[in-house]
Amino acid sequence: MEYSAVDISAATSLQRLAYLYMSMTTFWTYDYACALHEEWEFLRRSRWTKVKALYIMTRHLPFFLIAMYLCLNFAPIEDPNKCRMLINVYSSLSQISAICSECFFMIRTYALWNNNKIVLVGLLSTAFAMIVTSVSIRFATIATSHVTTSAIPRTPSCPSSSSSVLYFMSFICLFVFQLVLITLTLTRAIQSWRSTKGPLQTILVKHNIFYYVCGLFLSAVNILVPALFPNVRKPPGTLQYDRVVDVPHIQSLYYTTLQNFQVSILAILATRMHLHLWHLDQHMHSSDALIYISMSDMSPADCTL
Numbered sequence: 001m002e003y004s005a006v007d008i009s010a011a012t013s014l015q016r017l018a019y020l021y022m023s024m025t026t027f028w029t030y031d032y033a034c035a036l037h038e039e040w041e042f043l044r045r046s047r048w049t050k051v052k053a054l055y056i057m058t059r060h061l062p063f064f065l066i067a068m069y070l071c072l073n074f075a076p077i078e079d080p081n082k083c084r085m086l087i088n089v090y091s092s093l094s095q096i097s098a099i100c101s102e103c104f105f106m107i108r109t110y111a112l113w114n115n116n117k118i119v120l121v122g123l124l125s126t127a128f129a130m131i132v133t134s135v136s137i138r139f140a141t142i143a144t145s146h147v148t149t150s151a152i153p154r155t156p157s158c159p160s161s162s163s164s165v166l167y168f169m170s171f172i173c174l175f176v177f178q179l180v181l182i183t184l185t186l187t188r189a190i191q192s193w194r195s196t197k198g199p200l201q202t203i204l205v206k207h208n209i210f211y212y213v214c215g216l217f218l219s220a221v222n223i224l225v226p227a228l229f230p231n232v233r234k235p236p237g238t239l240q241y242d243r244v245v246d247v248p249h250i251q252s253l254y255y256t257t258l259q260n261f262q263v264s265i266l267a268i269l270a271t272r273m274h275l276h277l278w279h280l281d282q283h284m285h286s287s288d289a290l291i292y293i294s295m296s297d298m299s300p301a302d303c304t305l
């Protein structure tokens with residue numbers, strides 16, 4: 001059977017998307033393997049708290065996301081309704097993962113402000129508005145999304161594309177919330193720098209600015225890419241589920257890939273930050289305990305001249 005140049009071009013684009021998802025899977029697996037020893041120590045020695053439960057949820061949700069988007073991109077799914085159901089589940093888990101990740105940054109900012117209640121109320125109010133708006137936009141995006149399939153067999157069969165306008169708006173909400181967090185953290189870091197007169201770089205590292213900046217940068221990329229490279233709309237009268245790929249909508253599939261990449265990286269940043277802070281706290285407690293033991297072991301004769 002001969003295929004048109006449009007089918008071949010579309011199948012090639014879908015294959016590239018599959019390679020991108022495999023690269024994301026490899027990256028996540030590598031990161032998990034590198035931090036396995038530290039993470040096991042944290043899970044074994046730390047007390048069971050709500051934050052620990054949040055950590056476990058944030059850390060392991062991407063495993064389910066990886067399994068689902070591998071299924072969406074590699075499994076031969078013919079039924080559009082099944083595609084729609086899997087996309088709905090995946091989108092919901094992705095939203096939950098992003099919210100859990102941002103909770104860690106919110107908790108960290110709240111701790112840096114010495115558990116200030118005013119800051120807490122402001123963060124919770126902003127977070128609630130962001131979550132409601134993002135969830136509403138996310139489900140509106142799902143309702144207007146298109147399941148893209150290929151006429152060529154054995155090519156990725158069930159990725160989805162959506163309106164770049166709704167996509168753009170959802171990341172504006174996330175960007176605004178992250179900007180509020182980084183502004184509060186920077187304010188606290190500058191106050192600490194002025195009071196201690198220490199090196200600014202050291203203060204910024206101590207306040208985990210790097211993690212905040214990475215998250216903000218990813219949101220900015222997800223906002224700028226659809227704005228600079230707007231998606232070409234489907235021609236009027238085209239069916240929502242076509243067996244032949246609508247090539248202009250391949251571009252929006254790359255937007256979705258960027259979104260999935262950010263969700264994975266946010267989970268890594270949030271859990272790595274928490275893991276680093278926990279190990280730092282354990283090291284400080286161990287150092288204090290060693291100093292206490294060494295002082296208590298000193299006999300009166302050792303203190304005499």
